[in-house]
Amino acid sequence: MKIAIFASKGYDRESLSAANIQYGHELMFYEPRLTKNTAALANGYEGVCVFVNDEVCRDAICQLAEGGTKIICTRSAGFNQIDLEAAEACGIVVARVPAYSPNAVSEFTVGLILTLGRKIHRAFNRVRENNFELDGLQGFEIRDKTIGVIGTGRIGAAVVKNLSGFGPRLLAFDSYHNPEIKHLVEYVADINVLAREADIITLHIPLTPETFHIINAETIPFLKDGVFIVNTSRGALLDTAAVVEGLKSGKIGFLAMDVYEEEGDLFFQDLSSKVIRDDVFSRLLTLPNVLVTGHQAFLTDRALDGIAHTTLANFAEFESSGQCTNALTAKDTRGN
Ligand code: NAI
Numbered sequence: 001m002k003i004a005i006f007a008s009k010g011y012d013r014e015s016l017s018a019a020n021i022q023y024g025h026e027l028m029f030y031e032p033r034l035t036k037n038t039a040a041l042a043n044g045y046e047g048v049c050v051f052v053n054d055e056v057c058r059d060a061i062c063q064l065a066e067g068g069t070k071i072i073c074t075r076s077a078g079f080n081q082i083d084l085e086a087a088e089a090c091g092i093v094v095a096r097v098p099a100y101s102p103n104a105v106s107e108f109t110v111g112l113i114l115t116l117g118r119k120i121h122r123a124f125n126r127v128r129e130n131n132f133e134l135d136g137l138q139g140f141e142i143r144d145k146t147i148g149v150i151g152t153g154r155i156g157a158a159v160v161k162n163l164s165g166f167g168p169r170l171l172a173f174d175s176y177h178n179p180e181i182k183h184l185v186e187y188v189a190d191i192n193v194l195a196r197e198a199d200i201i202t203l204h205i206p207l208t209p210e211t212f213h214i215i216n217a218e219t220i221p222f223l224k225d226g227v228f229i230v231n232t233s234r235g236a237l238l239d240t241a242a243v244v245e246g247l248k249s250g251k252i253g254f255l256a257m258d259v260y261e262e263e264g265d266l267f268f269q270d271l272s273s274k275v276i277r278d279d280v281f282s283r284l285l286t287l288p289n290v291l292v293t294g295h296q297a298f299l300t301d302r303a304l305d306g307i308a309h310t311t312l313a314n315f316a317e318f319e320s321s322g323q324c325t326n327a328l329t330a331k332d333t334r335g336n
Contacts, residue, residue: 003047100306106158148198156204207234226253
């Protein structure tokens, strides 16, 4: 199949080209994101491949349909960037990679907790300036903490398994009680119990209308004083402006985030010689108890290989049968 690949980076080119030896698709790599202004690049391509910050909106989808696109595959598990109703209306199939390496995101989540909790990021900078002073580097031990995991699907379950080795008390909130981790975690029926008792809260839920800004100015006062919030899921789960206020007041003690609600204009590019105009984001970067990474939790060799194979297999299955096992339907907009 002829496939136009948007928002492609060097690592995408490498992993998709290597995997494609098995599938024989005709791949065209484009660096720009898919938006309504770049959709024309896919004219004549039956397949379109996107990533998390492409703007797969109604306008872009209609243009793709006019240009002959029949299937859009996202190289991700999350799919909140795609207007599934518009795709269905235009007769375009949308598919994703439901799981590639939940452990990649899980290990990164644990890494963020350890880095911020033990101030490894600050130690790194000090030592490089020959400053071996330890004052200000005191940390905490995970085993002394209560950790609340919101969402215990593939990634949340991996987080529970990985963290359980450290010996903390683990609380979980999800209507789905994952049998793989039931013996490791206490499921709470009321999210307020988790909010009240957790020293560390880590989010592993999809972004939906229901979960948008789940941490906001109204919910933050119910959290434990000094709470440590970790978000490796989707940026808009946090009302970032409210979280900045929480950090300034001391209500929130630590914030580690790999995703940001306005990341589309920032992440996945080198802006080191540019002025960042996003004041909320810039304020976050000034705080010593905040650790931000640029949506890299998925980025491991195993995950890239898994993403490449499942994505190319999605296109191949559709080409041969007109169907795709990993296809999404419009109702997934609300559920996932
Ligand atoms: P999953 O679909 O396996 O699990 C999600 C879980 O969240 C399900 O068990 C569901 O019942 C639960 N859930 C949904 N709404 C909820 C709510 N309001 N309260 C409590 N639980 C709720 O998804 P998976 O694979 O674990 O991924 C989770 C999210 O992680 C993805 O949606 C994606 O946004 C994000 N992600 C981030 C990556 C990164 O690089 N930072 C990479 C991959 C995924």
